[in-house]
Amino acid sequence: MEFLSWTVENHVAKVTINRPPANALSRGLIMEVNELMNAVEHDDSVRVIVLHGEGRFFSAGADIKEFTQIKTGEEFSALAASGQEIFERLERFSKPIIASIHGAALGGGLELAMSCHMRIVSENAKLGLPELQLGLIPGFAGTQRLPRLVGMPKAAEMLLTSEPISGLEAVKWGLANRAFAEEELLAKTMELATKIAKKSPVAMKAAIEMLQFAKTYAYNEGVKAEAQSFGTVFISEDAQEGISAFIEKREPLFKGK
Numbered sequence: 001m002e003f004l005s006w007t008v009e010n011h012v013a014k015v016t017i018n019r020p021p022a023n024a025l026s027r028g029l030i031m032e033v034n035e036l037m038n039a040v041e042h043d044d045s046v047r048v049i050v051l052h053g054e055g056r057f058f059s060a061g062a063d064i065k066e067f068t069q070i071k072t073g074e075e076f077s078a079l080a081a082s083g084q085e086i087f088e089r090l091e092r093f094s095k096p097i098i099a100s101i102h103g104a105a106l107g108g109g110l111e112l113a114m115s116c117h118m119r120i121v122s123e124n125a126k127l128g129l130p131e132l133q134l135g136l137i138p139g140f141a142g143t144q145r146l147p148r149l150v151g152m153p154k155a156a157e158m159l160l161t162s163e164p165i166s167g168l169e170a171v172k173w174g175l176a177n178r179a180f181a182e183e184e185l186l187a188k189t190m191e192l193a194t195k196i197a198k199k200s201p202v203a204m205k206a207a208i209e210m211l212q213f214a215k216t217y218a219y220n221e222g223v224k225a226e227a228q229s230f231g232t233v234f235i236s237e238d239a240q241e242g243i244s245a246f247i248e249k250r251e252p253l254f255k256g257k
């Protein structure tokens, strides 16, 4: 694999995302998340997975530069649907997955983290869904997972303002489990993962399966609608303006078209 690597210790696979400069989620990287699951699913030496990012960030989201290669709304809807499918597999995975988040988990980066079973964050990390800043909406189930974690009013605030919250706020809001100083984050996450890895793999698999029943029919319908809407919004002039503005490092000027 090109962007993911891992080591196993005490039944914990420590998986590193390494795609400089921002660990942006290209389609290739998302496919590797699927390959990672194929690789560890039947490996008895792995009982818990910790996902963390190399460099300054956990992940700054979908690769905005790659977006410019996609032309039609249907292609964007398909991109969203395939990302949703892989992230859904993560959430239903038979082994616990813990995201260890430093720097930033934004957009698709936060959607990836929200698909993990737990999130451990650095106190100063930035967590947010800033897609509206680009004239877009989230497309990897963020519109459905965020309100389930933080409630509707806070999810609306995060989406509509595009402002990230800190790791400390994320714990208060229910988006993250625990926060630590950045320098001890990974060690503390590994400590927690090692503790969890002592539990019965059979019982952990069953517990994760049972948690999925807390999802409703509306959730499944919601992600389908999200993928559809992701494609429609993407072909708007505002989306082209938002993406160009990010690449050109300027403020977007949205016209409502």
Ligand SMILES: C/C=C/C(=O)SCCNC(=O)CCNC(=O)[C@H](O)C(C)(C)COP(=O)(O)OP(=O)(O)OC[C@H]1O[C@@H](n2cnc3c(N)ncnc32)[C@H](O)[C@@H]1OP(=O)(O)O
Binding pocket: 021, 022, 024, 057, 060, 061, 062, 063, 064, 065, 080, 104, 106, 107, 108, 109, 130, 131, 134, 136, 137, 138, 139, 140
């Ligand atoms: C379905 C899913 C949809 C989505 O996920 S849409 C994407 C949502 N994510 C975002 O909108 C986040 C965009 N990025 C940022 O806001 C900022 O960046 C950061 C806060 C993460 C960091 O800011 P700073 O410390 O000032 O660094 P920097 O110069 O902006 O970024 C460093 C390099 O990383 C590239 N980069 C950052 N995020 C992305 C991205 N999401 N896709 C592609 N490239 C990205 C930049 O362009 C730049 O690169 P260079 O050094 O070559 O200028």
